[in-house]
Amino acid sequence: MTPNKEDYLKEIYKLGGVENMVSNKQIADVLQIAPASVSEMLNKLSREGLIEYEAYKGSRLTEEGIKIAAQLLRGHRLWEVFLLRHLGYSWSEAHEDAELLEHVAPPRLTERLDKFLNFPAYCPHGNAIPHSNGQITKSSLITLNRLKAGKHSYIRRVIEEKELLDYLEALGIKIGCSVKVISVGAYEGPLMLELDGKQVQISYKAACQVYIDDFDGYGTD
Amino acid sequence: MTPNKEDYLKEIYKLGGVENMVSNKQIADVLQIAPASVSEMLNKLSREGLIEYEAYKGSRLTEEGIKIAAQLLRGHRLWEVFLLRHLGYSWSEAHEDAELLEHVAPPRLTERLDKFLNFPAYCPHGNAIPHSNGQITKSSLITLNRLKAGKHSYIRRVIEEKELLDYLEALGIKIGCSVKVISVGAYEGPLMLELDGKQVQISYKAACQVYIDDFDGYGTD
DNA sequence: ATAATAATTTAGGCATACCTAATATTATTG
DNA sequence: CAATAATATTAGGTATGCCTAAATTATTAT
16 A cells, blocks of 8 residues: 555545446546546556456445545544644644645554544544444535525535635634525525624535535435 | 655664764665665765765765754654653554654644643653754763663663563663662673662663663763 | 775666556547 | 547656665775
């Protein structure tokens, strides 16, 4: 294993490669690597038994690949908890530095960190932390942009992307916050929210990357 | 910078490359790398202005090289403090995992970790932790094997080497312990010590890698 | 002082993981 | 159902950092 291969497995996992086929383009985009290099690496990972890969069809993780990816995500999210809780990191900083730490922390370190943190269930951005056996809690959330005006819910998860995190943190959005939609701008205009009592405006694009409880059963869509 | 180059700089530093010329063989031995590869890498580091290197003569760190090496040592030792103090690591485990963490922790992480740990002056093995400006506290200690029978001192530092650390920890040797030499075996035989009251036998080889206060002014030798 | 030994360098190779350019396959759409 | 666009692959090349074997330089000992 190398940090590079680990990144491939982790991204395939995040792109849904546990159940579905993931296209090379998706991987190339998210890892910022030339498509040709992706093909090459996928062949290696396939030979190592970490993914099922069929040329031109895409790839999906094997059991072994899932295990490794889940361990990485576990380390990443535990480090985020540590950095935020004990070192005073911001959302985006924690994500950045956890990206580095996840690749070097051996299992014993991850396990001891987990204990030190008192076995947190979620990372600071609201993602479930996989258990050491790879199991992960699934939740059915919807994106904030789908909440109708007048409706109410709670912030549960945000996508981990530097610019978004800085934007959301500046707005005062936190995991667990109560939100009520006051108004929705037309043509993907901004949403006006009541966030823990205070009024806040959020862009439509950002609202698409913030997840909330699905009280009204909108379901996946 | 890469982890590989960092290891070269760090080891040159530890081998005295701040003041003296360090031979390629020393580096090859400690890094477990073929001498030919060492020559090659030293040329690169020299071209990058991190060491002064003259073929067949050896190498010495430049100001820039010293700065990087000190930062690495700083990170290494701070991580050791964290791993021991908060995650329940043993001496040797802490050294091993700090070896990995030091290469990925960016400056902001090191600084915040330092603060979290309340600015420790020494690592758990008794090595001074360089300050963020690269400055380091020097102390004049002597090795335990040079303490005469009947004489008394305090444990201040131990060499960071896995097998030694496990051996010393099993004996109950800790930084700050009081030691009195009861008897010294002939022909580099074991020393009998009184360690914080308890009697303990330590091999001569190990005693050479344990540093104590120099109350009787034996000086460097 | 010269022979033997030790340390170092040069030369030629290998694996990883990336790249660009050219080619091939699959999907879309008029 | 072609033609075009999008996606993926192959071929050939680069840089890093390691290796072994052979040649060179330095040190030590007779």
